[in-house]
Amino acid sequence: xxxGKIKAVFFDIDGTLISFKTHSMPDSTRxxxxxLREKGIRLYxxxxxxxxxxxxxxxxxxxxxxxxxxxxxxxxxxxxxxxxTIDASDIRRLKALIRxxxxxxxxxxxxxxxxxxxxxxxxxxxxxxxxPLPEPSDLDAFPEDEVLQFVTFxxxxxxxxxxxxxxxxxxxxxxxxxxxxxxxxxxxxxGIKAVLEYENIMPEETMAFGDGHNDxxxxxxxxxGVAMGSAEQAVKDQADYVTASVDExxxxxxxxxxxxx
Numbered sequence: 662x663x664x665g666k667i668k669a670v671f672f673d674i675d676g677t678l679i680s681f682k683t684h685s686m687p688d689s690t691r692x693x694x695x696x697l698r699e700k701g702i703r704l705y706x707x708x709x710x711x712x713x714x715x716x717x718x719x720x721x722x723x724x725x726x727x728x729x730x731x732x733x734x735x736x737x738x739x740x741x742x743x744x745x746t747i748d749a750s751d752i753r754r755l756k757a758l759i760r761x762x763x764x765x766x767x768x769x770x771x772x773x774x775x776x777x778x779x780x781x782x783x784x785x786x787x788x789x790x791x792x793p794l795p796e797p798s799d800l801d802a803f804p805e806d807e808v809l810q811f812v813t814f815x816x817x818x819x820x821x822x823x824x825x826x827x828x829x830x831x832x833x834x835x836x837x838x839x840x841x842x843x844x845x846x847x848x849x850x851x852g853i854k855a856v857l858e859y860e861n862i863m864p865e866e867t868m869a870f871g872d873g874h875n876d877x878x879x880x881x882x883x884x885x886g887v888a889m890g891s892a893e894q895a896v897k898d899q900a901d902y903v904t905a906s907v908d909e910x911x912x913x914x915x916x917x918x919x920x921x922x
Contacts, residue, residue, distance in 0.1 A: 665920050666866055667885075668704070671705045671853055671867065671920075672870050673870040673871035675835075676892075677823065677907060680853070680907045681907075682908055685909065690907070693916055694721075697916070702921070705856060706724050709875050711730055711814070712729045712734055712736065713772070714790075725737060728856060729861045732849040733809040743841075745844045745845065745851075746807060747830060752811075762919060764814060764815055765780055767812040768807060768811050776795045789884055814839045815840065817834070831848070833848065841875060850878035853882055864883060868884065868913055869886050871887075871889070874893070885898070885901050886902075887901065889905075889911050890904060891906040891907070904918075
């Protein structure tokens with residue numbers, strides 16, 4: 662694909678823009694982002710992280726818009742582009758399951774998140790993403806009609822406890838220690854579709870970079886889907902191209918490979 666056809670690029674954060682090893686962005690990636698900006702290409706974040714976590718990215722680069730919570734809350738300088746909450750009846754049922762089985766769950770809404778209990782899996786996640794642990798709060802105080810995403814801390818193979826009971830969600834895994842649940846019909850690809858319609862850009866004029874299972878939808882939706890070298894094989898199998906890892910200048914290498922830079 663010729664570089665002139667690319668008008669927008671979407672980036673996952675953890676393991677894609679930001680290294681799990683250094684918790685920072687490589688210089689080669691910063692330079693590539695600046696070069697794309699100078700060419701007039703639109704640049705977007707597409708992450709499972711919440712909106713209140715986004716200010717830390719400003720130390721590296723200011724993006725044109727942010728697709729957060731796996732595409733359920735997308736916003737830019739002019740305001741909110743897409744917002745989709747989980748059905749309140751599912752949240753009520755989820756609370757009942759939490760009371761019965763006592764597992765940690767993070768409820769995420771527009772202004773932040775609410776966590777019921779902290780265990781080792783919760784500590785591991787917040788260590789991996791290099792973010793302070795939230796204070797646990799009362800489950801009864803969690804909103805039921807404002808939840809955009811929830812994160813349950815369960816090992817792989819235990820998902821059916823949630824899937825069999827809740828009717829209007831779909832799940833996606835970022836790490837083996839937990840899974841994200843989003844509204845049915847959501848996902849990073851749904852967020853990208855909303856942003857492209859807002860910006861009047863065609864899917865074939867886009868690239869997307871990611872490394873997790875929650876990136877598969879957007880890698881398939883974009884004109885060019887690029888998996889990072891550190892991604893699991895299931896993610897690589899769905900990508901158009903596999904580049905090097907974030908620590909090996911993978912983003913810059915892929916952009917040069919396709920002639921975008």
